[in-house]
């Protein structure tokens with residue numbers, strides 16, 4: 001596979017996200033389908049497919065229901081240097097210094113009061129203005145540093161001790177800090193953002209055309225005007241219901257409530273049973289087919305948590321059949337065997353309730369029949 005300057009790849013790690021693809025996987029698909037110029041990911045998560053498309057010089061559209069995902073994914077299509085990002089940070093902290101910050105036990109323990117005031121200023125300032133490439137990038141950078149472990153040297157995260165992949169639930173987190181008497185220390189957002197921006201944004205790949213939409217995959221795809229010739233995607237893993245509640249702190253930063261949103265309306269994972277989940281996936285493959293050129297390829301990585309005891313392969317193939325949209329399955333193989341050594345599930349971190357378990361994952365490739373009927 002083509003080698004890119006190391007600097008160019010850093011942006012892909014701007015913020016972690018559950019069941020994100022290893023970048024190798026969509027990059028490999030770009031190499032397998034060099035003729036594909038227009039790429040779609042209807043469950044784009046943090047935008048790994050879009051970033052791979054950008055590296056390969058293709059245009060890309062991504063869709064995700066979770067605003068945290070789409071905020072990160074948007075940055076993957078953006079090109080802006082560190083200086084404007086740092087300037088905007090300083091400006092927002094100055095202009096919105098009086099923005100209200102959430103109060104209560106969790107917030108008192110999670111952040112030093114001054115750090116929290118400055119985060120609240122950045123939050124309000126970003127919510128208050130029209131998006132520009134600079135604000136899109138700053139938002140994604142802040143999502144990536146909002147919470148994480150306390151390190152020994154210069155701080156990399158704004159919070160008290162926390163995981164970086166997901167936000168702890170408030171009651172658990174407060175107990176954890178209190179028992180260890182772990183008081184939050186002042187972390188200067190300008191300094192952390194400056195270090196991050198300088199590291200991640202010094203070298204970036206050229207921009208390619210594309211956009212990220214926040215919404216339901218099936219209905220949003222159906223409204224798209226353009227045509228695609230390659231779709232690389234990964235629907236929510238069956239049994240994995242925590243995409244939204246686990247990202248509650250990042251969701252707050254984007255304008256959400258200052259508590260854990262347990263209702264995850266529209267998320268595919270909330271379907272009441274396997275058959276309903278299969279039908280919901282089928283609807284997406286149908287909508288995708290309606291926006292694809294004949295001969296287009298659809299590459300899907302899908303998995304299921306072992307606790308739910310189902311075969312992801314059977315479910316996915318059933319959904320493609322149910323779609324009746326002309327998708328002809330060309331290849332089914334265990335995840336990773338076609339795309340390099342890393343499985344998506346290996347990025348799961350043993351510290352998470354539902355993670356650290358071997359997730360059954362497969363890769364399926366289908367081709368859209370040239371004559372649909």
Ligand SMILES: C[S@@+](CC[C@H](N)C(=O)[O-])C[C@H]1O[C@@H](n2cnc3c(N)ncnc32)[C@H](O)[C@@H]1O
Pocket residue numbers: 017018019020021022042043044045046047048049063064065066069215216217218233234235236237243266267268269
């Ligand atoms: C397996 S993750 C995708 C990860 C992605 N490949 C990446 O590299 O980050 C599945 C995504 O589907 C999104 N999702 C769930 N239900 C959806 C729906 N009805 N419409 C659009 N996106 C949805 C979830 O928010 C989640 O981000």
